[in-house]
Amino acid sequence: MTPLKLRLATITIIHLSLFLLVSSGEVFARADTPEQIAAGLRQKAMTDSGAMEIVTDLTTEIGPRLAGSAAEKRAAEWAKQRFEKIGFDKAWIEPFPLEHGWVRGIEKAEIMEPSPQPLVVTALGGSVPTPTNGIEAEIALFRTYDELLAAPIGSLKGKIAVVTPPMVRAQDGGGYAFASKIRGAGPSQAARRGAVAYLLRSLGTDGRRTPHTGATRYADDAPRIPAAALTAADAEQLERLVACGKPVRVKLLLTPRDLGAVTSQNVIGEIKGSEKPDEIVLLGAHLDSWDLGTGAIDDGAGVAIVMAAAKLIHDLPQRPKRTIRVVLFGSEEPGLLGGKAYLKAHTNELDHIIVVAEPDFGQGPIYRMQTGVTDSEEPSLLRIRAALAPLGVLPGNNESHGSSDVEPLAEAKVPAVGFDMDGSDYFDFHHTPDDTLDKIRPERINQSTAVYAVFAYLAAELGGDYRAPAPRLTK
Numbered sequence: 487m488t489p490l491k492l493r494l495a496t497i498t499i500i501h502l503s504l505f506l507l508v509s510s511g512e513v514f515a516r517a518d519t520p521e522q523i524a525a526g527l528r529q530k531a532m533t534d535s536g537a538m539e540i541v542t543d544l545t546t547e548i549g550p551r552l553a554g555s556a557a558e559k560r561a562a563e564w565a566k567q568r569f570e571k572i573g574f575d576k577a578w579i580e581p582f583p584l585e586h587g588w589v590r591g592i593e594k595a596e597i598m599e600p601s602p603q604p605l606v607v608t609a610l611g612g613s614v615p616t617p618t619n620g621i622e623a624e625i626a627l628f629r630t631y632d633e634l635l636a637a638p639i640g641s642l643k644g645k646i647a648v649v650t651p652p653m654v655r656a657q658d659g660g661g662y663a664f665a666s667k668i669r670g671a672g673p674s675q676a677a678r679r680g681a682v683a684y685l686l687r688s689l690g691t692d693g694r695r696t697p698h699t700g701a702t703r704y705a706d707d708a709p710r711i712p713a714a715a716l717t718a719a720d721a722e723q724l725e726r727l728v729a730c731g732k733p734v735r736v737k738l739l740l741t742p743r744d745l746g747a748v749t750s751q752n753v754i755g756e757i758k759g760s761e762k763p764d765e766i767v768l769l770g771a772h773l774d775s776w777d778l779g780t781g782a783i784d785d786g787a788g789v790a791i792v793m794a795a796a797k798l799i800h801d802l803p804q805r806p807k808r809t810i811r812v813v814l815f816g817s818e819e820p821g822l823l824g825g826k827a828y829l830k831a832h833t834n835e836l837d838h839i840i841v842v843a844e845p846d847f848g849q850g851p852i853y854r855m856q857t858g859v860t861d862s863e864e865p866s867l868l869r870i871r872a873a874l875a876p877l878g879v880l881p882g883n884n885e886s887h888g889s890s891d892v893e894p895l896a897e898a899k900v901p902a903v904g905f906d907m908d909g910s911d912y913f914d915f916h917h918t919p920d921d922t923l924d925k926i927r928p929e930r931i932n933q934s935t936a937v938y939a940v941f942a943y944l945a946a947e948l949g950g951d952y953r954a955p956a957p958r959l960t961k
């Protein structure tokens with residue numbers, strides 16, 4: 487080939503590849519800097535991240551996905567197939583044993599005296615049943631959890647303990663963190679004081695008459711008593727009746743069942759890195775959900791965000807240097823069981839995990855990036871923050887331990903990033919029959935997916951070491 491012909495051929499190839507890039511709708515070119523590629527990811531994700539389609543399919547084709555259930559297994563198969571369809575290099579399922587499967591049964595409550603009327607309740611996850619005919623007893627009502635704790639041992643003998651503090655609405659979900667012990671530890675605290683059943687005002691911020699479920703955890707040293715959540719309206723009705731001064735009697739019927747030992751599973755998909763395949767950027771979310779809704783905001787949205795973010799990176803013309811691993815955990819709701827099982831199964835590769843992050847707080851938008859790293863001024867982190875700024879993400883503190891299922895990894899000293907999502911309305915729907923697809927807004931989930939895509943891409947491409955003290959720039 488003559489030099490001229492060679493030049494013409496090269497130009498043709500360049501034209502052809504430009505044509506291919508344009509015709510396939512791609513906004514990326516090979517020579518782009520990581521920042522330019524990140525800008526392309528932002529733009530693509532904000533237009534259509536693909537997350538909406540994933541959360542739609544998951545909540546429609548599978549529906550609710552209770553820990554250890556057949557539906558959770560179907561969801562795992564669905565996710566593995568989705569990984570394969572997207573083009574992940576590897577997708578696999580890691581089963582782990584669950585000591586107790588649990589299913590909801592009938593749940594009914596009514597005020598018997600002084601003014602008979604129905605109450606709307608739902609059993610807490612893991613609750614034991616009432617006797618077949620239910621439990622009828624006088625209630626002992628506490629407007630704060632501390633009042634319950636201040637009640638002497640034995641003082642609630644034969645009573646139904648009712649705890650009714652309202653939950654505070656907050657962007658960062660601080661009200662839930664404050665109140666969650668009322669649900670988790672409350673039943674055993676009431677049982678120690680002699681109570682025969684436990685009711686709490688739902689941990690929620692809505693004004694609808696839909697109760698919020700969620701796991702409770704019985705202590706080994708207290709009797710296991712049936713436990714359920716009341717709606718806010720029903721809790722306030724009981725407060726008013728108690729204030730009238732007459733004894734208030736409530737009847738409660740719950741028929742949940744402990745299924746004994748069952749199996750749950752984590753689903754893992756991987757996009758191998760182009761230069762450092764043994765170094766892993768790990769994105770998590772949980773595949774299980776409560777049974778009342780379809781688990782759209784908790785955590786179908788998270789599943790969609792991490793899967794779609796990884797797909798956006800997969801579709802780039804060139805792969806980032808490190809591996810992107812997406813872990814969809816099983817059985818988060820009963821107490822991070824998938825996260826704990828993952829840690830146990832992968833203890834020998836913790837050094838290979840560069841950083842972890844997990845969305846488990848709805849659909850976003852994300853407004854802040856927290857870190858849990860040795861040095862939050864590490865140079866690649868500064869570049870990541872700069873690339874996230876156009877998405878409205880503020881820098882936060884360096885005290886993050888990730889969230890939910892990746893917390894056990896963070897506790898095992900794996901560097902973590904926590905992206906704070908706007909949770910102002912999250913607890914209007916969380917763990918209720920209203921946790922359904924119609925609550926998901928494309929513009930919100932697209933922004934969150936953009937954040938995760940940019941973060942995962944740059945963490946995989948820039949080679950930052952989040953375990954090491956960062957080298958300082960000297961003047």
Ligand SMILES: [Zn+2]
Pocket residue numbers: 772784785818846847890
């Ligand atoms: Zn969740």
